Structures are given as structure tokens and as C-alpha cells.
Amino acid sequence: MKSKSSFWTYQNGIIVMMFFAFGLVFMDRQSITFLEPFIIPALHLNNAQIGMFASALSVCWGVSAWFFSSYSDLIGHRKPILVIFMVIFALTSVLSGVVGSFLAMFFVRALMGLSEGPVFPIGATAVKSVSTPSRQGFNIGFVQSASGLLGSAIAPLVVVGLANAFNWRVAFYLLAIPALILTLIVAKYMREPQIRYEDTQAEVHRLRWSDYKVIFRNRNTWLCLICSIGFITWLITFATFAPVLMTEVDHISTTQMSWAMSAFGFGSWIWGFVVPFISDRIGRKPALIASGLLATLAPLVLAEVHTGIGVLIVLLFVLAIGQGFSPVVMSIIPSESVPAVFAASTIGLMMMIGEIFGGTVVPTLAGVAADHFGLTMPMFIAAAGSFLVFLIGFGVRETAPRKVGQTRRGENQANVSTPSI
Numbered sequence: 001m002k003s004k005s006s007f008w009t010y011q012n013g014i015i016v017m018m019f020f021a022f023g024l025v026f027m028d029r030q031s032i033t034f035l036e037p038f039i040i041p042a043l044h045l046n047n048a049q050i051g052m053f054a055s056a057l058s059v060c061w062g063v064s065a066w067f068f069s070s071y072s073d074l075i076g077h078r079k080p081i082l083v084i085f086m087v088i089f090a091l092t093s094v095l096s097g098v099v100g101s102f103l104a105m106f107f108v109r110a111l112m113g114l115s116e117g118p119v120f121p122i123g124a125t126a127v128k129s130v131s132t133p134s135r136q137g138f139n140i141g142f143v144q145s146a147s148g149l150l151g152s153a154i155a156p157l158v159v160v161g162l163a164n165a166f167n168w169r170v171a172f173y174l175l176a177i178p179a180l181i182l183t184l185i186v187a188k189y190m191r192e193p194q195i196r197y198e199d200t201q202a203e204v205h206r207l208r209w210s211d212y213k214v215i216f217r218n219r220n221t222w223l224c225l226i227c228s229i230g231f232i233t234w235l236i237t238f239a240t241f242a243p244v245l246m247t248e249v250d251h252i253s254t255t256q257m258s259w260a261m262s263a264f265g266f267g268s269w270i271w272g273f274v275v276p277f278i279s280d281r282i283g284r285k286p287a288l289i290a291s292g293l294l295a296t297l298a299p300l301v302l303a304e305v306h307t308g309i310g311v312l313i314v315l316l317f318v319l320a321i322g323q324g325f326s327p328v329v330m331s332i333i334p335s336e337s338v339p340a341v342f343a344a345s346t347i348g349l350m351m352m353i354g355e356i357f358g359g360t361v362v363p364t365l366a367g368v369a370a371d372h373f374g375l376t377m378p379m380f381i382a383a384a385g386s387f388l389v390f391l392i393g394f395g396v397r398e399t400a401p402r403k404v405g406q407t408r409r410g411e412n413q414a415n416v417s418t419p420s421i
Contacts, residue, residue: 010130010191011130011131011132011139013189014126014127014130014190015127015139015142015143017182017185017186017189017190018123018124018126018127018143019142019143019145019146020146020150020178020182021082021086021119021123021182021186022119022120022123022143022144022146022147023146023147023149023150023151024150024175024178024179024182025089025116025119025120025147025151026146026147026150026151026152026155027150027151027154027155027158027175028089028090028092028093028112028116028175028179029057029061029112029116029151030151030152030155030239031093031096031155031159031171031172031175032053032096032109033054033239033240033242033243034155034156034159034160034243034257034258034261035159035160035163035168035171035172036050036243036244037243037244037247037254037257038163038167038168038254039105039168040244042168043099043100043101043102043105044102045102046367046371047241047244047367047370047371047375048364048367048368048370048371049102049367050240050241050244050367051240051241051363051364051365051366051367051368051370052106052363052364052367053105053106053109054109054236054240054359054360054363055359055360055361055363055364056106056107056109056110056113056360057109057110057112057113057116057359058113058232058236058355058356058358058359058360058363059110059113059355059356059359059360060110060111060112060113060114060117061113061114061116061117061351061355061359062113062117062351062352062353062354062355062356062359062360063114063117063352063356064113064114064115064116064117064118065117065118065120065121065347065348065351065352065355066117066345066348066349066351066352067348068081068085068117068118068122068348069118069121069122069125069344069345069347069348070212070344070345070348070349072118072122072125072344073125073341073342073343073344073345077192078122078125078126078192078193078344079126079186079190079191079192079193081118081122082118082119082122082123082126082186082190083183083186083187085115085116085117085118085119086119086179086182086183086186087180087183088111088114088115089112089115089116089119089179090176090179090180090183091176092108092111092112092115093112093172093173093175093176093179094172094173094176095108095111096108096109096112096172097168097169097170097171097172097173098169113355117348117351117352117355118348120143120144120331120347120351121344121345121347121348121351122344123143124140124143124144124331124335124343124344124347125193125335125343125344125347126190126193127139127140127143128140128335128340128343129193129194129340130193133401135280136280136332136336136401137276137277137279137280137284137327137328137332137400138273138276138277138280140276140327140331140332140335141272141273141275141276141277141279141324141327141328141331141332142272142273142276143327144272144323144326144327144330144331145268145269145270145271145272145273145323145327146269146272147268147272147323147326148265148266148267148268148269148270148271148272148320148323149265149266149268149269149272151265152239152261152262152264152265152266152268152269152320152323153262153263153264153265153266153268153269154262154265155265156243156257156258156259156261156262156265157258157259157262158171159171159175160254160255160257160258161258162174164254164255212342212345214338214339214342215338215342215345215346215349218337218338219395219397220333220334220337220396220397220399221334221337221338221346221349223392223395223396224329224330224333224334224337224350224396225349225350225353225354226388226392227288227292227325227329227330227388227389227392227393227396228329228330228350228351228353228354228358229353229354229357229358229385229388230292230358230385230386230387230388230389230392231322231325231326231329231330231354231358231385231386231389232354232355232357232358232359232362232385233357233358233359233362233381233382233384233385233386233388234295234296234298234299234322234358234382234383234385234386234389235322235323235326235358235359235382236358236359236362236363237299237362237363237366237378237379237381237382237385238298238299238302238378238379238382239261240363240366240367240378241366241367241370241375241378241379241382242261242264242299242302242379243257243261244370244375245302245303245375245376245378245379246260246302248375249306249374249375249376250306252309256309259309259313260309260312260313260316261316263313263314263316263317264298264316264317264320265320266317266320267316267317267318267319267320267321267323268320268322268323269323271291271320271321271322271323271324272323272324272326272327274324275287275291275321275324275325275327275328276324276327276328276332279328279332279400280400280401280402281400281402283398283400283403284328284332284333284336284396284398284399284400284403285393285394285396285397285398287324287325287328288325288328288329288333288389288393288396289390289393289394291321291322291324291325291328292322292325292386292387292389292390292393293386293387293390294319294321294322295319295320295321295322295324295325295386295389296383296386296387296390297319297383298315298316298319298320298321298322298382298383298386299378299379299380299382299383299386300379300380300383301315301316301319302316302379303376303379303380304376322386322389325389329350329389329393329396330347330350330351330354331347331350332399333396333399334346334347334349334350335347336399336400336401337397337399358385362381362385365381366378366381366382369381
């Protein structure tokens with residue numbers, strides 16, 4: 001009974017709810033990439049237009065993530081905003097199955113981006129508000145790893161299976177059902193997040209837009225913004241063009257493609273909480289640097305290693321480590337570098353800049369490059385994004401509570417042992 005009561009805590013409940021919330025967001029977002037072999041002939045699309053779908057969703061996702069997460073910080077009410085946008089993104093999944101032209105799909109994907117953007121920043125703030133310091137990195141990483149399990153591992157198996165059994169439109173319709181069910185659960189059981197204030201000044205006045213500048217006084221904010229661009233470049237470019245490359249260049253069937261992308265998704269899920277867990281112990285900086293370098297290999301392998309599906313599945317599973325540095329550089333380090341009241345704003349800012357540049361400009365350019373130079377070019381662009389994270393990681397200041405606490409204790413001991421002059 002004791003072990004049962006220790007597990008069924010509100011902290012764990014919030015983690016599970018936010019895990020599925022962000023996972024379903026990414027399932028809706030990524031589903032179009034796995035359905036490309038069905039949608040391209042149906043809507044008469046080219047590679048540049050496929051890239052534009054990703055770009056439309058990304059820019060709207062980024063702006064919405066920053067604006068509404070910042071708004072939720074300023075008004076101090078996060079739950080109502082989260083619930084409203086969860087309903088909207090479920091409805092946009094249905095609309096994705098209704099459209100019959102490139103332009104209609106373009107606008108629907110943009111609307112989906114607007115609705116999905118605030119979900120993770122607000123969800124991560126809710127998780128951070130209930131997390132013990134020793135579990136903070138793991139908890140946020142576990143929630144963000146849902147994008148790998150649901151969005152990259154389970155999604156290709158489910159949506160491709162539905163498209164083969166019925167058609168691609170039915171796949172979009174059915175994705176809305178679990179999102180609506182989860183919305184009802186969150187509305188009923190989630191409490192308004194209670195933020196722990198580090199200083200009394202934040203408590204004595206209502207937050208104003210002028211207070212927002214505190215976010216930019218920290219070096220980590222600027223470096224993590226650059227890393228966010230690198231990560232989103234790696235993720236969106238790879239996820240958008242890998243399915244097409246496998247089916248058109250390597251002539252892999254859509255079913256085998258779904259297996260390979262699912263393996264990448266399962267790897268993303270595991271690395272998504274393993275790397276933050278490791279960073280809780282060895283530090284955020286070394287975990288970021290190592291995973292950034294290894295993730296560079298994933299798109300390079302797909303571009304250069306044309307082998308059997310079995311080998312490809314193993315390689316993509318192992319090299320999905322980029323999803324491990326994602327929560328570290330886009331959520332954990334930024335939120336640990338600013339006052340807690342600005343956690344959602346800072347995470348939203350990371351998502352906005354990363355999505356606008358790495359998820360909007362780059363996929364469109366990658367699509368043009370694919371049309372002119374071949375489908376391997378987007379893979380080299382994706383690799384460059386992860387390598388940028390590796391390089392910038394050397395300049396990041398450590399924020400892990402265990403490491404920062406050790407440093408402070410060492411400084412305090414040195415001050416005590418050093419005689420005053």
C-alpha cells in the first residue's frame with residue numbers, strides 16, 4: 001500500500017497528463033510527414049510544397065508558443081489557456097483530413113501550429129512547479145520525450161496502418177479522438193500551477209511586460225536560442241524528408257518506412273528522458289555536448305548508408321539521441337537560468353525562435369534544395385543543425401541543481417577556510 005500511495009501522487013499525475021498532451025500534439029504534427037506518400041499524389045504536391053507545410057506550422061507554432069505562454073505568465077492563469085488550445089488542435093486534425101488542395105492544407109497546418117504552440121511551455125511550467133529539485137530534469141525530459149514515443153514511434157505505425165486500411169483522411173479524423181478525451185481529463189483533474197517565487201519582489205506586484213527583460217540578461221538565454229534553431233533544423237528537416245527519401249531513393253515500401261521511422265521514434269523517446277536523467281547527475285553541459293555530436297550522425301547515415309531495412313532500423317534507433325538534448329537545451333537550461341515566474345515565457349521564446357528559423361525557413365530551403373540537388377541534401381542540412389548545437393554547447397553555463405549546489409558549497413567552504421586580511 002505504501003508503494004502505491006507513493007506513486008499515485010499529484011506530481012506523477014501531472015507528469016503523465018502532460019506526457020500524453022505533448023505526445024498527442026506531436027502525433028498530430030508529425031502525422032503529415034508519414035502520410036506524405038499518400039498525400040503527395042492526392043493533392044499533386046512537390047517537395048517544396050511539402051517543406052512549406054512544415055514551415056507554416058512551425059512559424060505559427062513558434063509565435064503562438066511565445067505569445068500565449070508569456071501571456072499566461074503575466075496573468076497567472078495557465079490551465080484555461082492550455083485546455084482551450086488542446087480542443088483547437090484536436091479540431092485541426094479533423095480539418096487536415098477535409099482539405100482538397102495545397103492552399104487549404106497550408107492554412108490548416110498553420111492553424112494547427114497556432115493551437116499547439118502553447119501546450120508544451122505551459123505544460124512544462126506545470127511540471128516544474130510540482131517537481132522536486134532532484135527530479136526536475138528527468139520530469140521535464142520525460143514529458144518532452146513523449147514527442148518521440150507518440151509523435152515519432154507510434155504515429156507512423158498507426159497513421160500509415162490506417163491509411164493503408166482506409167485512406168489518409170480517416171487517419172487524420174481518428175487522431176482527434178484521444179486528444180479530446182485527454183482534454184476532458186486535464187480540465188477535470190489538473191490544478192492551476194502554483195509557481196515558487198525565488199524573491200519577494202516578484203510577489204508584491206503584478207508582472208508587467210517591462211519585467212520580461214530579465215530573461216535576456218542571462219548568457220544561457222542567447223546560447224540556447226541558437227541551439228534551439230539547430231535542434232529544430234535537425235528534427236523538422238530530418239522528419240519531413242526522411243520518409244520521402246526512403247520511399248523514393250531507397251525504394252523502401254511505405255510499411256518498411258514506417259518501421260524505420262518508428263525505430264527512430266522509440267529511440268527518441270528513450271533518449272528523451274535518459275539524457276536529461278544523466279544531465280541531473282553529470283551536468284547539463286556535458287550531456288548537451290555529447291548528444292549534440294552523436295545526433296549529427298543520424299541524417300548522415302540515412303543519406304550515405306543504403307543498406308537493408310534491419311540495419312537501418314538499428315542505426316536510427318541509436319542515433320535518435322538528438323531528442324535527448326532537446327529538453328536540455330530548450331526547456332531545462334532556459335527555465336533554470338531565469339526566475340521561475342518566467343519559465344513558460346522563456347521556454348516559449350526558445351520554441352518561437354527555433355521554429356521560425358529552424359522549422360520555417362530551413363525546411364522550405366531544404367525542399368528547394370531537394371528539388372534541385374536531390375533528396376540527400378536535406379539530410380546534410382539537418383546534420384549541420386545538430387553540429388551547431390554541439391559547438392554552442394561549449395559556451396553554456398552549468399545549471400544542474402546538483403552541480404550548481406556543489407560549486408556553491410565549494411565556494412562557501414573556500415570562503416570559510418580563507419582567513420580575512
